[in-house]
Amino acid sequence: MPLRAKVASSVSRTAAALSRAAGRGDGSVIGGWIGLKIDPDLLAHLANGRAIALVSGTNGKTTTTRLTAAAVGVLGNVATNSFGANMPTGHTSALAKAGHTPYAVLEVDEHYLAQVIAATTPRVVALLNLSRDQLDRAKEVAMMADLWRTALANHPDILVVANADDPMVVYAAVASPRVTWFSAGQRWHDDSWVCPQCGAPIERQADQWWCVNCPLRRPMPQWTVEDDGVIDPRGAWHKVNLQIPGKVNVGNAATALAVAAQFGVRPTDAVGRLSTVTSVAGRYAQVMRDGRNIRLLLAKNPASWLEAFDMVDHAPTLLSINARDPDGLDTSWLFDVDFSPLRGRQVLITGDRAYDLAVRLEVNDVPFRHVLSFDEAVTSVPPGRLEVIANYTAFQDIRAELDRVN
Numbered sequence: 001m002p003l004r005a006k007v008a009s010s011v012s013r014t015a016a017a018l019s020r021a022a023g024r025g026d027g028s029v030i031g032g033w034i035g036l037k038i039d040p041d042l043l044a045h046l047a048n049g050r051a052i053a054l055v056s057g058t059n060g061k062t063t064t065t066r067l068t069a070a071a072v073g074v075l076g077n078v079a080t081n082s083f084g085a086n087m088p089t090g091h092t093s094a095l096a097k098a099g100h101t102p103y104a105v106l107e108v109d110e111h112y113l114a115q116v117i118a119a120t121t122p123r124v125v126a127l128l129n130l131s132r133d134q135l136d137r138a139k140e141v142a143m144m145a146d147l148w149r150t151a152l153a154n155h156p157d158i159l160v161v162a163n164a165d166d167p168m169v170v171y172a173a174v175a176s177p178r179v180t181w182f183s184a185g186q187r188w189h190d191d192s193w194v195c196p197q198c199g200a201p202i203e204r205q206a207d208q209w210w211c212v213n214c215p216l217r218r219p220m221p222q223w224t225v226e227d228d229g230v231i232d233p234r235g236a237w238h239k240v241n242l243q244i245p246g247k248v249n250v251g252n253a254a255t256a257l258a259v260a261a262q263f264g265v266r267p268t269d270a271v272g273r274l275s276t277v278t279s280v281a282g283r284y285a286q287v288m289r290d291g292r293n294i295r296l297l298l299a300k301n302p303a304s305w306l307e308a309f310d311m312v313d314h315a316p317t318l319l320s321i322n323a324r325d326p327d328g329l330d331t332s333w334l335f336d337v338d339f340s341p342l343r344g345r346q347v348l349i350t351g352d353r354a355y356d357l358a359v360r361l362e363v364n365d366v367p368f369r370h371v372l373s374f375d376e377a378v379t380s381v382p383p384g385r386l387e388v389i390a391n392y393t394a395f396q397d398i399r400a401e402l403d404r405v406n
């Protein structure tokens with residue numbers, strides 16, 4: 001690396017370490033920010049010489065990045081931004097901290113994908129899904145798909161691994177000549193009723209979808225999910241043993257194996273390593289407190305709430321909603337979520353915007369009780385499982401109460 005980049009990298013690591021020592025979080029944002037101030041090309045310098053995979057999408061990218069890093073780890077050391085700092089500051093910090101590694105797997109905020117592709121020249125880009133998120137500031141879904149499409153068209157050498165079940169992802173990915181398709185299922189359809197290419201309606205039947213007007217339709221996937229396993233492009237089925245719940249995570253495992261295969265990793269060699277992923281920055285963590293087995297699920301937008309309802313046991317459930325800056329300030333998306341799967345269980349609500357949630361549950365005929373604190377929630381339910389579903393800062397608050405559980 002040039003001298004300036006070496007200095008920037010070293011200062012970046014020091015700043016991150018200082019920030020951690022001061023108890024100000026994991027330091028990955030401030031460290032990267034300072035490093036990039038000293039050398040604006042620092043990310044490119046740190047990426048140079050590494051084989052890199054980027055993972056982007058609205059939901060599941062932190063978990064999929066962790067699973068992919070585990071799978072690619074068959075080949076050697078992998079640098080990764082495992083705590084969800086998914087903008088260029090976080091990438092810079094992660095690579096500086098890791099030192100020299102032959103591989104890197106980086107989670108990328110969907111808005112920054114084009115910029116991070118330009119800086120890191122990745123070998124592989126994985127595209128998971130696109131759905132509405134943070135209504136007050138995120139781009140509309142079709143605009144995101146257009147940005148991705150342009151970025152991929154400008155980099156035809158990238159190996160793209162893309163979700164065949166999401167019309168928005170397919171529209172973006174077909175701009176690339178080198179796509180491997182996976183099917184991980186998609187329950188959320190409310191952001192893709194209209195073709196992003198021509199504006200005509202999209203029809204669906206079983207797994208298939210197609211535009212009624214233009215050629216855009218579901219491509220044939222090479223990687224698919226069957227029961228609790230993944231079928232590879234040769235037709236071999238690999239049982240996936242995960243420590244994290246939900247069908248959606250078997251889909252994320254399929255994506256991880258497909259990305260690793262682009263680096264030459266055989267699924268038989270990688271699949272066992274996926275079970276090393278237990279919880280991801282507190283997501284899916286299980287904690288015992290006062291005889292309650294508390295499980296934490298993060299859900300930030302309608303599509304991820306739908307998946308969370310699929311994962312929870314039939315047990316008392318605490319819902320917590322905030323609307324602070326990282327969450328997005330607009331809570332109207334609560335009305336895009338059908339809460340009826342929660343009927344018939346004990347439902348507790350809390351968080352800064354518990355009353356928004358209360359109105360939504362009232363309209364949805366889901367009985368609930370408001371609690372003022374996490375502790376009150378714990379003592380309000382009988383011993384046994386307590387499911388907790390929370391959005392971003394609400395999740396971090398509860399995680400802090402549980403001593404920053406990982």
Ligand SMILES: [Zn+2]
Binds near residue numbers: 195196198211216
């Ligand atoms: Zn169309």
